[in-house]
Amino acid sequence: MHLRKQSYWVLIALLSLALILSACSGSKNNGASNTAPSDEAEQSSNTTSASAFPRTIEAANGKIEIAKKPERVAVVHWGYADSILLFDLKSAALALPFTEKSSALHTDSYKPYVDKLGELVIVGENTTVNMEALLSYKPDLIIAGNAINAEITDQLEKIATTVVIDEAVTDIWSNWQALVTKFGDILGQEDVAKQYIDNYNANLQTAKEKLAKVEGTVAFIQVRNNAVWLGGTKYLTQYYGSGLGLKAPTDPAMEEGVELSLEGLSKLNPDHLFLGYFNYVDKSLPAMTDDWEKSAVWNSLNAVKNKQAYAINGELAMGYGPIGNSYGVQAVLEALE
Incomplete structure (x- = not known):
C-alpha cells in the first residue's frame, strides 16, 4: 500500500512538471512572432541554406x-x-x-x-x-x-x-x-529572390495606380559628360507600358532610344522630362546639359517652362538592376504624384 501511494505522488509530480514546461514553451512561442529571430533561429536558417x-x-x-x-x-x-x-x-x-x-x-x-x-x-x-x-x-x-x-x-x-x-x-x-x-x-536563396520580386511588383502596381491620371508625355534622358541619350520604351519598361504606364512622346526614336542633340530634344518636347544625371553622385564631373541650360532653346522646352523637369540619378534610374529600378519608380512617383 505504501509503495502504491509513493508511485501515485511521483506520477503527479511528473505531470505537473510537464505542464509547467509546456506552458513555458508556449509562452516563448507566442512572443516569437513579434520579435527578431533568435540566434538559435538564425543558426537553423543558416543550416537550411x-x-x-x-x-x-x-x-x-x-x-x-x-x-x-x-x-x-x-x-x-x-x-x-x-x-x-x-x-x-x-x-x-x-x-x-x-x-x-x-x-x-x-x-x-x-x-x-x-x-x-x-x-x-x-x-x-x-x-x-x-x-x-x-x-x-x-x-x-x-x-x-x-x-x-x-x-x-x-x-x-x-x-x-x-x-x-x-x-x-x-x-x-x-x-x-x-x-x-x-x-x-x-x-x-530562392526565397530572397522571390520576396524582393514580389515586393517590387506590388510597389510598382501601387505607384501605377497613383499615377494613372498624369497628363502629357514623359521622357527620360541619360545625361553624361559628353553625350545625352534618350531612354527607349523597349528598355525602360518599368516606366512605360506594363510598368507605370506613362505616355511617351510620339517619335520613332522612342522605342530604341537614340543619342540626342538639344534640337532633337526640342523636337520631342515632352511635357515631363526626367534628367538622369550620371554625375549625380560625383558633382565634380561635368554634364552635357550644363551648356544647354544657358540656351533659349532649352528654356523654351515645355517641361522646363512649366517646371516639370526633374533631376534624378541616371545610373540608378536608367540602369538595368533591381535596386536602381526600385529607386527610379519611387523617384518618378514622388515627382509626378
Whole structure:
C-alpha cells in the first residue's frame, strides 16, 4: 500500500512538471512572432541554406556543381552588381559599371545593401577585370557573363568554381527579375529572390495606380559628360507600358532610344522630362546639359517652362538592376504624384 501511494505522488509530480514546461514553451512561442529571430533561429536558417548544397546549376559553360554554400562570391560582370547585393552574403567582390568613386555604392539606395556585407572588394570597372585583385580576394565562387567576360572565362575557371550566365537567354539587360531568380538558384536563396520580386511588383502596381491620371508625355534622358541619350520604351519598361504606364512622346526614336542633340530634344518636347544625371553622385564631373541650360532653346522646352523637369540619378534610374529600378519608380512617383 505504501509503495502504491509513493508511485501515485511521483506520477503527479511528473505531470505537473510537464505542464509547467509546456506552458513555458508556449509562452516563448507566442512572443516569437513579434520579435527578431533568435540566434538559435538564425543558426537553423543558416543550416537550411547550407543543406541546399551541393547543387548543380545549368550554365552557359555547362552543368556546374557548387559543392558547398559559397562564402566568398566574386561577380565579375559589371551589369550584375546591382542584383547580387540583394542576397545574404558575408563577403562579395564586384566589378562596377564605372569607377568606385562615382559608383552607386555611395547612394542612399545602395547603403542598406552595402552595409550588411561583412566585406566588399572591387575587382573591376566596366569590361576590365583586375585579375590580380580577384586572385588576392580568393573567391570560392565566381559569377560571370558569357559575352562580357568571354575573353577571361578560361582564367576564371582556374581560380574557382565559375558559373557563366548566358546574357541573352536570361535577358539581363531588360529583365532583372530573371537574373535575380538565377542568382537565387545559384546561391540557394530562392526565397530572397522571390520576396524582393514580389515586393517590387506590388510597389510598382501601387505607384501605377497613383499615377494613372498624369497628363502629357514623359521622357527620360541619360545625361553624361559628353553625350545625352534618350531612354527607349523597349528598355525602360518599368516606366512605360506594363510598368507605370506613362505616355511617351510620339517619335520613332522612342522605342530604341537614340543619342540626342538639344534640337532633337526640342523636337520631342515632352511635357515631363526626367534628367538622369550620371554625375549625380560625383558633382565634380561635368554634364552635357550644363551648356544647354544657358540656351533659349532649352528654356523654351515645355517641361522646363512649366517646371516639370526633374533631376534624378541616371545610373540608378536608367540602369538595368533591381535596386536602381526600385529607386527610379519611387523617384518618378514622388515627382509626378
